[in-house]
Amino acid sequence: MTEQAKRRATIARLNDQLRSTGEDGWTYLSRGVSRLPTVIQEDVIRAIRLFCDFTPDNDPRGEHDGAALTVGEHRIAWKIDYYTRGQACNGKVDPADQSATLRVMTIMFVETI
Template sequence: MTAQEERRATIARLNDQLRSTGEDGWTYLSRGVSKLPTAIREDVIRAIRLFCDFTPDNDPHGEHDGATLTVGEYRIAWKIDYYTRGQQQGVKVDHADPATTLRVMTVMFVEPL
């Protein structure tokens, strides 16, 4: 495995950890998703946590940083972005370093079916 492949695998593992557990980062629901009935919101979160259908089409860089899926009658997208952890000045965000990088997953509507 090349260094670049190892780096992408590390990023994918860290992104999967946030997506599947909600730990080591923040998760935001868009206004529309947050207004869904509780049972449907829970279905959306469960579907995202269980998502494993990554392909070169929906994950071209192999980092597991976003996808779209259908939950009931809703088309949902989720995306992970990266920020400097703790607002450290002068620290470059390194997506493969959990000590310096805060992962933020946003869950939103793509479109209703």
């Protein structure tokens, strides 16, 4: 495995940890998601935590840092961004360094289908 492949695997593992447990990062719901009924919000979060359908089309870098999915009649997207711990602005960040990187997952409403 190349160094780049190892790095991407580490980033994917850390992103999966946040996505599947909600730990070691922050999760935000967009206004559209937060306006959905609580039971649907719970379904959305559960679906994202269980999501494992990563493909080269929806995850071209192999870092598991975002995707879109359908939950009931709602199309939802989620994205993980990286910030240097202790800084309010997005600077140069190493997403493979768990101790220095804060992961922030944003869950967004796309449309009702």
